[in-house]
Amino acid sequence: QVQLVESGGGLVQPGGSLRLSCTASGLTFSGYAMSWYRQAPGKERELVARIGTIGGETNYADSVKGRFTISRDNTKSTAYLQMNSLKPEDTAVYLCNGRLPRISYWGRGTQVTVSS
DSSP, X not given: OOEEEEEOOEEEOTTOOEEEEEEEXXXXXXXXXXXXXXXXXXXXXXXXXXEOTTSOOEEEOTTTTTTEEEEEETTTTEEEEEEOSOOGGGOEEEEEEEEOSSOEEEOOOEEEEEOO
């Protein structure tokens, strides 16, 4: 059974940092491109960042470039999202996605709230 489990969310003040983790099981992690999405109340789900299978290729939404960094550790079957200089508009549920050309798996998400 494939599972993606996110952790690391929470409440943080504007300007603060969080590191999210996504740990996978039941799949060959190194073969999957990994992504972080987010969904705020009343808004569509949006892609935040993506990383290729060996970590050399990354892509970011314009809204997070220069503030967020995606990475992965294939030995731990874990993807990370380091979030710095957080803003209130970053508040959302952050979801992890693992993708092959014809298969996509999702985690349940972790809540990130940026508020003073």
